[in-house]
Amino acid sequence: MNVPADIAAQAELEGARRLHRERQIVIAVTLVVFLAAWETVGRLTNPLFFAPVSDVAREFINALLDPRARLLHGLIETLSVLVPGFVIAAVLGVAFGVLMGRSELAYNILDPHVTILYNTPRVALIPILLLWMGVDDLLKIVIVILAAIFPVLVNTMVGVRDVSAHFTEPARSMQASERQLLWKVILPATFPFVIVGIKLALGRALTTVIVAEFFVSVSGLGGLLHTASSSYQMARMFTPVIILAAMGIALDAGLTYFERGVLRRYRS
Amino acid sequence: MTMSLIDAAAREAAARRANRRRTMVIRLTSVAVLLLAWEIGGLYMPRIFLAPFHETVAAFVRLGRDGNLVMATLNSVAVLLAGLLISVVFGVILGLVMGRYRRLDWMLAPYINGLYATPTVALLPVLSLWLGLYSAPKVAIVVLLAIFPIIKNTYAGVTTVGQELLEPAISMGASELQISRQVIAPAIVPFIMAGLRLAVGRGIVGLVVGEFFTAQTGLGGVLVRYASSFQTAEMFVPIIILVALGYGLTTLVMVLQEWLAPWKETERDQGV
Numbered sequence: 421m422n423v424p425a426d427i428a429a430q431a432e433l434e435g436a437r438r439l440h441r442e443r444q445i446v447i448a449v450t451l452v453v454f455l456a457a458w459e460t461v462g463r464l465t466n467p468l469f470f471a472p473v474s475d476v477a478r479e480f481i482n483a484l485l486d487p488r489a490r491l492l493h494g495l496i497e498t499l500s501v502l503v504p505g506f507v508i509a510a511v512l513g514v515a516f517g518v519l520m521g522r523s524e525l526a527y528n529i530l531d532p533h534v535t536i537l538y539n540t541p542r543v544a545l546i547p548i549l550l551l552w553m554g555v556d557d558l559l560k561i562v563i564v565i566l567a568a569i570f571p572v573l574v575n576t577m578v579g580v581r582d583v584s585a586h587f588t589e590p591a592r593s594m595q596a597s598e599r600q601l602l603w604k605v606i607l608p609a610t611f612p613f614v615i616v617g618i619k620l621a622l623g624r625a626l627t628t629v630i631v632a633e634f635f636v637s638v639s640g641l642g643g644l645l646h647t648a649s650s651s652y653q654m655a656r657m658f659t660p661v662i663i664l665a666a667m668g669i670a671l672d673a674g675l676t677y678f679e680r681g682v683l684r685r686y687r688s
Numbered sequence: 689m690t691m692s693l694i695d696a697a698a699r700e701a702a703a704r705r706a707n708r709r710r711t712m713v714i715r716l717t718s719v720a721v722l723l724l725a726w727e728i729g730g731l732y733m734p735r736i737f738l739a740p741f742h743e744t745v746a747a748f749v750r751l752g753r754d755g756n757l758v759m760a761t762l763n764s765v766a767v768l769l770a771g772l773l774i775s776v777v778f779g780v781i782l783g784l785v786m787g788r789y790r791r792l793d794w795m796l797a798p799y800i801n802g803l804y805a806t807p808t809v810a811l812l813p814v815l816s817l818w819l820g821l822y823s824a825p826k827v828a829i830v831v832l833l834a835i836f837p838i839i840k841n842t843y844a845g846v847t848t849v850g851q852e853l854l855e856p857a858i859s860m861g862a863s864e865l866q867i868s869r870q871v872i873a874p875a876i877v878p879f880i881m882a883g884l885r886l887a888v889g890r891g892i893v894g895l896v897v898g899e900f901f902t903a904q905t906g907l908g909g910v911l912v913r914y915a916s917s918f919q920t921a922e923m924f925v926p927i928i929i930l931v932a933l934g935y936g937l938t939t940l941v942m943v944l945q946e947w948l949a950p951w952k953e954t955e956r957d958q959g960v
Contacts, residue, residue, distance in 0.1 A: 435955065443794050446791055446794040447794055447795070447798060450794075450795040450798075451798075454799075464864070468817075470818075497950055519896075525714065528711050528714040528715050528718070528719045529715075530718070532715050532718055532719050533718070533719075533722065533766045535935075539889075539931050539934040539935045539938070540927065540930065540934070541889075541892045541893045541895075541930055541934065542893075543893055543896050543897055543900070544896045544908065544911060544926075544927050544930055545927070546884065547911055547915030547916065548914055548915060548923060548924075549929075550915065551736070551737065551915055551918065552737060582779055583925065594853045612834040613895065615800070620909075621698060622726060623805070623807065626807040627807040627808075627809050627833075628811050630807050630809055631809055631897050631900075634812075634900075634901060635900060635901075641810075642810070645810055645813060646813065649813030649814065649817065650813070652815075652817075657813065660810070661806075661810050661811065664806060664807055664810050665802060665803075665805070665806035665810075666880060668805035668806045668807055669801075669802055669805040671805075673805075
């Protein structure tokens with residue numbers, strides 16, 4: 421009885437392994453075809469419009485080895501706007517989300533403004549903020565906050581309301597104070613919602629920081645990109661694009677990994 | 689007994705009505721306070737920073753009569769709708785084939801996930817080199833921002849159509865076409881609509897950025913012109929229109945979802 425079950429299990433495992441191998445082959449072949457096509461098209465077109473992938477790679481390595489470290493400076497400039505803006509947005513977003521989730525009065529006062537600002541394309545506020553704040557890093561931080569705060573706020577608020585509806589009564593019946601209820605019950609249970617909001621906010625923050633760097637003062641990775649493209653240096657232009665893509669993918673993957681870990685802990 | 693129940697119900701309804709009225713008063717007061725602050729701030733601050741609210745209202749009316757603002761709005765709406773339409777058509781097709789054919793999924797998923805996580809506005813300089821300065825790069829950047837949530841959501845819809853829906857159809861001898869049209873299509877409409885709702889917001893960002901950095905046309909162009917000439921009353925007019933556009937389109941998608949797929953509310957708001 422046991423033996424056929426074992427064989428079946430083994431066959432299944434074998435099948436899964438074959439599937440996995442096939443998947444890797446398909447991905448590898450696609451990548452090779454993609455790079456070959458890029459190289460070919462790049463060699464055939466006018467270098468003012470496109471660059472073959474080999475040139476892009478060479479330029480990328482040159483940028484990494486550049487003794488003046490312009491790429492590193494650009495990256496640091498971008499991060500020095502992105503990180504403070506994002507952290508402030510996350511903290512304020514959670515704080516206002518909890519406030520609006522717990523207090524009906526706060527919800528009614530703030531919700532009209534949140535709805536309007538959430539529907540405002542935040543990049544459209546850059547010219548106005550430019551007028552008010554000048555070409556300062558402050559402007560860029562403010563615009564990152566404006567871009568990132570609302571997904572965090574709205575998700576936290578929805579989470580707090582959802583959690584409150586389920587867990588307030590049991591906690592109250594066990595004589596929990598409002599503070600205990602908030603810190604021990606509501607905030608931990610809202611955490612998965614907060615992470616979803618933070619993931620949404622991340623993409624918006626990245627987009628906005630680049631637009632700000634294009635628009636306000638040519639600095640950071642967006643600035644490098646702008647300089648290269650306006651002087652038609654196609655291969656050089658791809659370097660900041662690659663860094664930005666890698667940043668987006670890595671941050672998103674990191675948050676997804678974190679989210680899974682958190683969710684697993686909740687389930688157990 | 690019955691009487692008192694009815695009494696209680698009536699009293700409860702009255703209380704609820706009073707509560708709703710109180711809520712409306714609070715919300716309207718909150719908006720009024722902000723507008724008042726805008727008005728007072730505008731009266732006391734230098735004009736190059738902020739104009740009082742009533743001047744923005746006057747500017748709205750004045751520019752509304754002038755044909756230029758109408759043209760700019762139509763221009764923006766046309767670019768946005770073209771981009772969203774392309775995104776829906778190709779996004780749904782890509783999501784469907786990736787959800788149905790494993791190998792295509794393997795081939796395309798790394799690129800699509802990568803581009804979704806990339807701030808695609810970074811590609812705008814290249815797009816304007818390739819496509820020129822007018823409508824084409826703007827439509828392209830709208831698509832590059834709007835298409836991914838639609839692909840992702842359609843894919844999620846197709847792959848989560850449960851076996852409990854597929855198996856009966858297969859066992860009753862339904863063809864692939866019938867399964868696609870009568871089982872999968874209705875089941876994924878709510879997913880597509882959730883994707884479209886995200887796409888609208890992202891598309892408008894793409895539109896504005898495109899109008900800022902290629903030829904300055906449309907509402908974004910109007911905005912930049914007024915802001916850079918310190919016309920602080922006028923510069924809020926295109927922003928108000930953009931907000932209304934975003935709000936209107938989002939509401940439209942929600943109404944459409946109610947109408948097309950009232951049976952299910954599913955959302956996959958992930959990764960914008």
